[in-house]
Amino acid sequence: MTVKMIAVDMDGTFLNSQQEYDREKFSQLYQRMKQQEVRFVIASGNQYYQLKSFFPEVEDELSFVAENGAYVISEGEELFTGEIDPELVHDVLTILAAFTEGHTILCGKNSAYVAENEPESFIEHGRKYYHRLKKVPNLFEVKEDTLFKFALSFPVEQVSEVLEQLHDTLGEKVIPISSGHGDVDLIIPGIHKAHGLMKLQEVWGIKNHEVAAFGDSGNDLEMLKHAGFSYAMSNGQPKVKAVAKEIILSNDENGVLTKIEELLGN
Incomplete structure (x- = not known):
């Protein structure tokens, strides 16, 4: 072989x-x-x-x-x-707002985006994985890009519980997967x-x-x-x-x- x-x-x-x-x-x-x-x-x-x-x-x-x-x-x-429908991006961001312990990076073809009110430590951590990372007033305003992934970060001990909650809340719209440590990605089905x-x-x-x-x-x-x-x-x-x-x-x-x-x- x-x-x-x-x-x-x-x-x-x-x-x-x-x-x-x-x-x-x-x-x-x-x-x-x-x-x-x-x-x-x-x-x-x-x-x-x-x-x-x-x-x-x-x-x-x-x-x-x-x-x-x-x-x-x-x-x-x-x-x-890939591309996530802009309306779905909006819906998912609304759902994620309820997860108080989580932090979100919105990933697009031209750049990744992070809300400027996120802790500086999280933004610095994000820069290791996203060399193009723009701070924006809020993620709902990101329009001029093809968006295809959400990169989330949670305390490590919460990840398995969060994965279950996200599965229940999001259905098959986007799929939550663990990508190591406290990181969870929401990806396009398939x-x-x-x-x-x-x-x-x-x-x-x-x-x-x-x-x-x-x-x-x-x-x-x-x-x-x-x-x-x-x-x-x-x-x-x-x-x-x-x-x-x-x-x-x-x-x-x-x-x-x-x-x-x-x-x-x-």
Whole structure:
């Protein structure tokens, strides 16, 4: 069985706890991927502009399934952009206002947006994941963009309860998923990382059984179920380990690059 596409989540998977990775080792493996015509895809809940900053030398050669699949860019070209109906955005913001402990970033194609009355600590935290983050008087006023995701933050101990409440309140309008720590994303139904991978597979003629995927959180489940080769990090959530074919070394032990080296044939 040959792998023709390798898809990696970033936080908690490809990146270590310091938000870094072994750049020298990756560079060597990336050259081997190119020689073997294996596509390398970054599949993350984070913003495209943030994700590409990790790969300055080769960003224009790579493909990104950003924003949990809502924005797919391949070699600098836009392949897919999801959109949440503006009326629905308004309805969801109204519902979220009732969650007093939560904080919200509204994610769009051109930028992400945060209300200027949010705590500065939350805004600074947001900037790590959203390199384009605009402060606005309130999120209801954001109109001039294609909006495709809500990124929410709650105290970690509340996340499972909040996920249930959001499921009950929102129905199938947008789907709440855990993306690690206290973060919860609201995504367009059916638009997830696996959907983004399928868009790329169509372009490249790659079958599901030729895909290897790596993840650690709830937003990786569809992608891991979809891929012929699926790997959960040892630091991953239990439900992620349950669907993966194999559990590998943690994100702080170079788990992804070690496994990629194996897949490429030491």
